């Protein structure tokens with residue numbers, strides 16, 4: 001008998017892999033076609049195209065499941081040139097392995113169906129049933145500058161994340177490669193491109209991203225913390241997404257002298273899960289911003305399955321069961337299980353939460 005969620009995992013990995021082909025094509029072949037959303041954040045033809053392809057694969061395989069995805073098609077409905085550019089990409093992006101492509105249900109029919117697919121991501125989320133969370137490009141700003149970004153997909157059942165997949169086209173294939181700031185400069189694709197997965201109770205893995213069928217996988221594990229002073233932090237690039245000043249004070253109190261490594265997207269979760277970094281902190285900068293479930297669901301599970309603990313700054317588990325946002329949580333503290341209490345205590349001291 002196959003293990004629980006084996007089919008969901010396989011389809012999710014192939015869907016993320018196919019979407020990553022599209023995002024790489026956008027980066028290398030196309031004017032990025034950036035448009036601004038209502039909240040002023042950027043969205044590209046790559047975000048829309050990747051979302052359409054992932055949802056088509058999910059609808060073909062799991063038609064009854066709900067989907068919470070970041071983007072919506074409204075902007076494309078009254079912009080024919082933009083829609084056409086995205087359709088050109090979506091209609092010509094396939095996995096090179098015929099069996100893998102056919103497992104995803106094949107091509108989207110036409111432009112209209114593409115818009116319908118994108119808008120299937122409008123579920124409100126919640127605590128009941130099977131719900132997928134999609135961030136077609138997480139770290140859009142990183143993507144635009146050739147830095148880190150991730151194609152993110154997770155399956156929640158009754159509010160609990162069961163399967164998580166992160167495609168990180170600009171992370172090194174080598175799990176042991178040290179974390180460096182140069183990960184932001186991304187000159188060539190040589191040695192890069194990694195697909196991370198986790199299934200609840202089954203551990204976490206990494207494998208090279210390919211353009212066809214899935215490459216062989218390896219188990220990944222967080223580094224056990226023996227001396228917290230020797231740890232390395234990952235944090236956001238944007239000071240508007242995580243408070244860098246507080247982070248520096250927390251590092252100092254823990255005796256950490258390594259410079260923090262700044263990278264966009266859930267590549268931060270993937271990097272600590274594979275033991276390349278140790279701790280991911282996301283410290284709230286705004287009293288009102290609510291984190292989105294698609295920015296955390298896959299990373300949360302992959303880190304926990306690799307031997308980590310993930311909570312918010314109050315020490316609560318991230319709660320994916322209440323809708324499209326993590327309305328019950330503030331910030332993120334992710335660290336190896338053994339070091340998490342110490343890190344959380346210092347976070348709370350610095351943020352004056354105790």
Ligand SMILES: Nc1ncnc2c1ncn2[C@@H]1O[C@H](COP(=O)(O)OS(=O)(=O)O)[C@@H](OP(=O)(O)O)[C@H]1O
Nearest residue numbers: 137138139140141236237238240241263264265289
């Ligand atoms: N104000 C505010 N506070 C916190 N987080 C925010 C905020 N605004 C946006 N976002 C979300 O941050 C996602 C990118 O997170 P990163 O950690 O990669 O940020 S950073 O770009 O490295 O700074 C980014 O995801 P993408 O839109 O998928 O790129 C946003 O969903």
Ligand SMILES: [Mg+2]
Nearest residue numbers: 041042070140
């Ligand atoms: Mg966005």
Ligand SMILES: [Mg+2]
Nearest residue numbers: 135138139295
């Ligand atoms: Mg995101």
Ligand SMILES: [Mg+2]
Nearest residue numbers: 070135137138
């Ligand atoms: Mg996004």
